[in-house]
Amino acid sequence: MKKGIPIVTGYLPIAIAYGVIGTQANLSPLILVAMSVLVYAGAAQFMAVNLFSLGIGPWEMILTVGMLNLRHFVMGLSFQHKIRSSQKDRLVLSLGLTDETFALLSADEAPEPAYAKGVMLISYLSWVLGTVIGILFGEVLPEVVSSGMAIAIYTLFITLLLSALQGRARLLFIPLSSMAANTLLSLFLAKGLAMLFAILLGAFIGALWGGESLD
Structure with missing residues (x-):
């Protein structure tokens, strides 16, 4: 879990921004937290909130977000070859796979399942915690701060794009x-x-x- 702390420092502010932006888009706290718990995909969640605020229909939203998350198939196949464990462990680990955990764990030739679970668990908990913090404090933040968080979705995608084009x-x-x-x-x-x-x-x-x- 200590190895996952660098991921936590990145997840918390972005998850807080997601909670704030989701609240401003009039999504219920239950839906926002449920997305973090069940979807657990930062870029996809930001896109879903943005599409919801634009009045996009559910099927268009599912297809668009699904296309964005297709990269997880590639990451998952690559990661499954690295983990030497039971099928049950592989299934559990696949649920915690994100761009950041994949990047960190890929640095090891064959990461131990327990080590991978620790990295994924602390990353997952920090994302859910950040969402809750954003929902709770989004209404009391100064307007200049909350309005500035509206650009988080654009900075997130630009960061992902620049990383991919490096x-x-x-x-x-x-x-x-x-x-x-x-x-x-x-x-x-x-x-x-x-x-x-x-x-x-x-x-x-x-x-x-x-x-x-x-x-």
């Missing part, structure tokens, strides 16, 4: 193509559908022309 600037055309497609499609389609098709288009372009750059 040393591979040639791949910048992939998110740029998605951004352009989303802008154009939003003129004719509902915002949720436009975002979904833009994600698919970006993935398609990356698969066609980004292979050599990815290597």
Whole structure:
């Protein structure tokens, strides 16, 4: 659990921002906490709150958030090869896999299941705790602070994008193509559908022309 403290220092402020933003979007505390407990995916939760505030329908929301979380399949397959344990342990560990826990645990050739559970548990608890803190104190925070937290979703996605593009600037055309497609499609389609098709288009372009750059 001590090894997971660096993740905690990153999770707490972002989870607090999520709780504040979710409260401002008029989502009930029960729903906000349930998303942190059951979904446990920061980027997906921020996107869900944003889509809800835009009035996006549930099926469009499910498809859009689902596309964002498809990377977990890749991370999960990679992580399963590292863990030498029973199928039950692998199932439990798959529930705590996030971008950050995956990055930390991937530093070991074959992390012990008990060690991995400790890292995942403290990370998970900090995310849920941060959500609760954001809900409880979101209403009493100064307006300048709470309004500033509204940009958390954008800073989160920009951070993920820059991390993915580090040393591979040639791949910048992939998110740029998605951004352009989303802008154009939003003129004719509902915002949720436009975002979904833009994600698919970006993935398609990356698969066609980004292979050599990815290597």
